[in-house]
Amino acid sequence: xxxxxxxxxIAGVSLVFISIFTGGGAQTxxxxxxxxxxxxGTLSATFINFRIKDVLGVIKVVKNAFHNQAPExxxxxxxxxxxSITARKxxxxxIENATEELDDExxxxxxxxxxxxxxxxxxxNIMESEVASLEDRHTKGQSIMKSMGTxxxxxGMIGTLIGLIKMLQTLDDxxxxxxxxxxxxxxxxxxxxxxxxxxxxxxxxxxxxxxxxVSQREMIIEGILSIQGGExxxxxxxxxxxxxxxxxxxxxxxxxxxxxxxxERVKEAA
Numbered sequence: 001x002x003x004x005x006x007x008x009x010i011a012g013v014s015l016v017f018i019s020i021f022t023g024g025g026a027q028t029x030x031x032x033x034x035x036x037x038x039x040x041g042t043l044s045a046t047f048i049n050f051r052i053k054d055v056l057g058v059i060k061v062v063k064n065a066f067h068n069q070a071p072e073x074x075x076x077x078x079x080x081x082x083x084s085i086t087a088r089k090x091x092x093x094x095i096e097n098a099t100e101e102l103d104d105e106x107x108x109x110x111x112x113x114x115x116x117x118x119x120x121x122x123x124x125n126i127m128e129s130e131v132a133s134l135e136d137r138h139t140k141g142q143s144i145m146k147s148m149g150t151x152x153x154x155x156g157m158i159g160t161l162i163g164l165i166k167m168l169q170t171l172d173d174x175x176x177x178x179x180x181x182x183x184x185x186x187x188x189x190x191x192x193x194x195x196x197x198x199x200x201x202x203x204x205x206x207x208x209x210x211x212x213x214v215s216q217r218e219m220i221i222e223g224i225l226s227i228q229g230g231e232x233x234x235x236x237x238x239x240x241x242x243x244x245x246x247x248x249x250x251x252x253x254x255x256x257x258x259x260x261x262x263x264e265r266v267k268e269a270a
Contacts, residue, residue, distance in 0.1 A: 005065050005205055012197045034159050034187040038194060041155030042148050050144055061141030065205040071212050073219070073244045077237060079107065080223035084233040092228065106130065106217055110224040120225050127221045131214060138210035142203045149199035156191020160184045219243040 020026050046055055079102065083095050096115045102108045106127070113123045163184025167177060219240050226236045234253070241249055 002066055005202070008201065009197065016193065016197075028182050029186055029189070031183060031186045034156075034183075034190050037159035037162070037187055038152055038155050038190045041158065042151040042194070045151045045155070046144060046148055049147055050140075054140055055144060058141050058144045061138070061206060062145070062202060064209055065202045071248065072216060073248055074250065076104075076107070076216060076219055076223070077240045077244075079104075080220070080227065080240060081233050081237050083111065084223075084227045084231070084236050087227050088230065088233065092230075095227070104220070107220045107224070110220060111227075114224055114228040120228060123228070124221060124225060127217075127224075131217045131221075134217070135210065135214060138206065138213075142206050142210070145199050145203035145206065149195040149203060152195040152199060153188070153191040156188040159187025159191070163187065215243055 020029050083098055086098055087095050093115060095111055099108045099111045099115075102111075110123060110127050113126065118126075161184075163186075164181075167181060167184055171177070222243070223236060223240055226239060231239075237253060
């Protein structure tokens with residue numbers, strides 16, 4: 001569970017409603033009609049703009065914003081470096097058995113393509129096409145959430161106009177003007193709240209997660225092509241580190257860690 005997303009939504013909603021209830025007149029904000037206009041209008045416009053399967057599928061995409069998906073840069077580098085060592089010692093065909101232990105299907109498919117002897121350019125094209133398809137799916141989910149963030153304030157304004165029209169019908173009673181104006185503006189409040197606290201922030205979170213996943217897959221592609229090219233494991237490790245954000249990079253080399261670990265085991269055996 002990604003606590004940042006959960007804490008942000010809960011804290012935002014709590015602070016808004018605490019300010020409402022502590023200021024008095026909270027009943028003015030409890031307008032079912034306003035909520036129906038904003039939510040109903042936003043969903044209706046979304047179904048008009050996108051295909052129904054895309055709108056229903058966005059539920060799975062939104063779940064990613066609430067899951068703590070820590071970047072797996074270190075694990076990817078370790079796997080590729082270990083496989084490159086095996087390939088240099090025993091040949092590229094030797095890594096076929098090692099792929100069975102991998103839980104990353106994208107990496108596994110790329111390695112099997114290399115084992116099958118495909119040209120590097122063909123492997124890159126196939127894997128980059130899969131990355132492009134992934135980006136398209138992610139972009140669609142983001143665009144749906146951004147669209148909802150646009151529609152919600154618009155329908156909030158529509159609800160306000162409806163309220164103002166009703167209020168103008170009661171101008172013969174000045175005592176009702178203030179209450180009518182307050183009710184009319186509540187719809188705009190709900191629209192702005194949903195857009196800026198839910199729809200647009202979630203779209204931004206999905207975009208950040210997508211960029212991280214795409215970066216990891218590009219790292220995998222580069223690693224597989226380096227293994228196929230027979231490059232030195234240390235060179236491969238340094239090349240892959242370029243994809244890792246500086247604050248997430250480790251100062252210790254994976255190869256040096258393996259060597260020091262092996263030396264410690266020899267000392268223990270002695």
